[in-house]
Structures are given as C-alpha cells and as structure tokens.
Amino acid sequence: MTDTKSGQPAQPAQPAGPAGPAGPMIDLKGVSKWYGTFQVLADCSTKVEKGEVVVVCGPSGSGKSTLIKTVNGLEPFQKGEILVNGVSVGDPKTNLPRLRSQIGMVFQNFELFPHMSITENLTIGQVKVLGRSSDEAMQRGLKLLDRVGLIAQKDKFPGQLSGGQQQRVAIARALSMDPIAMLFDEPTSALDPEMINEVLDVMVDLAKEGMTMMVVTHEMGFARKVAHRVIFMDRGSIVEDCTKDEFFGTQRSERAQQFLSKILHH
C-alpha cells in the first residue's frame, strides 16, 4: 500500500460499490426546508464534482449545518431534489442506509460511541453494515488509526482521548467505510485552539488525495489551502457560490465581505 501520509500524487477516490454515473457527486437542486413556518433552507442549489473540495461558510443560524445534513438524509427537506452519485436522497424508494454507508460524515461533537473502545468504534460499521469479517475490519481500522497517528490509543475509550484525538478517530471511522465522498459539519468548532491543526492536517491530506469533500467550516486557512470552491450562506440561502480565488479576491456580496472581515481580523 502507498504511504498515505507522504502526500503522494492524488489517488482517485476508489468508488465503493458500482461506479456512479458521469454527473456530479453531489447535486442539490432547489432544496427548501421549513421548521413549521420558519424557513431554514431557501431554494439552495449547488454541485460538488467528483474530487472537488467545497467549503461552506456563513454566520451561525444561516442553515449550513442543516444543508449538509440534508445531503445524506439526516435532515429531511420538503422541496427540491438532492442527487448523490445519481441517487435521489429524498426518494422514498431509495435505500437510505446503503446510500449513507457510501458517504462519510464527521460531526461537530465527534459522536464517537462512548460505550465502545476505539477499535470497536472503527469496526462496527464495517462489520454490521458492510458485512466485513471482524479480522478484515480490524485490519482496515488499524491502518486508518495509524494514518491519523493514533495507533497507540487503540484500546482506549473515547472519553479518555482529547477532543482533537476524538475527531481524528471520527474521521478514521468515516473512512473505514471506504466512502465515495465525505461530509464535514464544523469539524473543528468544538475543539480547543491548539487541537484544531491536528484535525485540519488530516483533512488537508485527504483533500490532496482527491477525496470529494463538502466541508462546513470557518477555517478560512483550510479553505485557502485546499478548497476548489467556497459557498457562502446567509439566512438559509446560498449567497455566494464561486471559486476560491473569486471568493477571497473580489467579493460581490456585501454580506460575505462583512462576514469575512469579522472572522479574519483577530
């Protein structure tokens, strides 16, 4: 196996299961969602191509976390359509568990399973969902744990690890399913400042390998380094959707400019 840490040339993300159609990996078309009468998502449309890294940012309450959770069906939506690798998320006929098993997700609060050891966290999805043998799952899990630099912690429980370590395990757990795309929902927001970089480093490596990534984050350094596109959301709408250079260069919306000046100047 190639040493994934040395930043070898981008290996194409190996698709799990049948190769999808030629279209974008994630395709949102006019997605709207209401909580009662309050609209949290308003006609959101965007695409994430295969191998693309898209950063979603915006002020809190702008709907970015909700948006990313609609992609794997954790949040239902009332209007519009989402295609992941050509499969419609909102279609009741879609096998949602199967679709989700192909998309990795990393949460703000890590959400490791606290009653299981690190290795159990890494193998349970592989064994119960993908039907791998426990030996195979263990091998794969340990390889990924080594990759995120935490092989020494394999027998511990999540509660015994720092936040940064837990989040790295959570990334390894998502990768253990050999996903075709990864979703990150504010992966560093719950971390102490000195732990943010260890998590971002893992994510940068992943991006350089060509993983398709949709990342909700305020880490503009990360966006500058690896994003292809940046989406800016405000009050449930996508206000900006442009390439990284356009976004950091000449912003068109005043709202985005305000937001950037707030989070960059301290």
Place this chain on the structure above:
Amino acid sequence: MGGEFDWGVIWKYREALWDGLVTSFKLFGIALAGGIFFGTLLAMARLSSFRLLSVPAAGFVNLIRSIPFIMAIFWFYFLTPMIVGKFTGQQGEAVGPFTSAIVAFIMVESAYYSEIIRAGIQSIPRGQPWAAYALGMNYWQSMGHVVLPQAFRNMLPVMLTQAVILFQDTSLVYVVGLKDFLGAASKGGQITGRIVELYIFVAVVFFLICFLASWGVKKLNARLAVAR
C-alpha cells in the same frame, strides 16, 4: 423469652414456604424479563414519529399506570375467560392463576418500564443515532448497538429500584389464590394458628432480600458515577 411464640412452625412448613418463595422468584424473573422486553418496544413505539404507533402506545401506558396494580391482576384473572368466551362462543377456559398473573404482571411492568426506558433513550444526545445512521445503520441497528446500550447504562439504577418494587409486588398475587411466599405462610398460619410467627418470618425474608438489593444498587451507582 418468646414463651408464647412457637418458631418451630417455620421449620415444619419449610417445604411449603420454600415452594412459595420459588413461585415468587419465578413470577419476579418472568415479569422482569417480560416487562423490560415489552417496555423497550413500548418506549420505542411511543417515541416513534408514526402516530399509528405512538398514540396507542401512549394510551396503553397511561391506562395501565392509572389503575391499581392489584386491580389489573384481579381483572385479568376474571375478565379474560369471559372475553375469550364471548369471542369463541364457548365457555372460556381459565388459564390458571399463574399464567394469568404472569400476563398481568408483564403488562403492568412493561408500562412502568417503558416510561423509565423512554427517559433513558431521550437522555442520549441526538448526534449518537445520527452518527449511527451516517455509518449506514438502520433503525434497529442504531437502537441495538448505539442508543439502547448507552440508555440502559444510564437507567440501570432506576431499573433496579423498580425491580425491588416489583419483587415486593409479587405478593399481590394472593388475590387470585396463587401460593407465593406470602400465600404459603398465610396458609400455614391458618392451619396452625401460628400466623404471627410466619408473618414475621416472611417480613424478615422480604426485608433482607430487598435491603440487600437496594444496598447493591447503591454500590453500583457509586461505581457507575466513578466510571462516567
């Protein structure tokens, strides 16, 4: 001392008392297992977003919890044969006091346990089932591997306390003439006229069992508090 007491009667009736105690423990064990099993299903139904599941589950739990335990045992024993008789058009055949009591106990305990388990499930943060679903688990896998194991760990002290109450409640089966521990003592007392000695003995045994169990729960609680 104890001139007018005749403690020998306990030894004399040891076999009947032992059989009674075994009956009590049998009732307890089956009611506990059934109560937790069906209580879990009831709790899951109550928390379901399908109203077809949640509304009847809530109705059942609220109904059972608002009638006295003893009434449920009594009713079930006398009413079921009548209802069965109505439906089949024949004289309903009595299932016997033990089976009848077991069914009543499981029904009542499942209602009580479902409330405990519902609180336990709700104590688990939303992100946990989300993480399970994100890995591709279905509802039952998410419940079985992720939510319920954590919920049961949180609920263990309350569940054990409820188990102690259940053990005490097994003595209520005297209303259907079932010979449990208390029933055996009562019968022995009526025959020999030594009811005081036998009742004191029963009280001491109940006290010892429940006291030891409560003490164990307290110990366990302290250990869980450290582990968390």
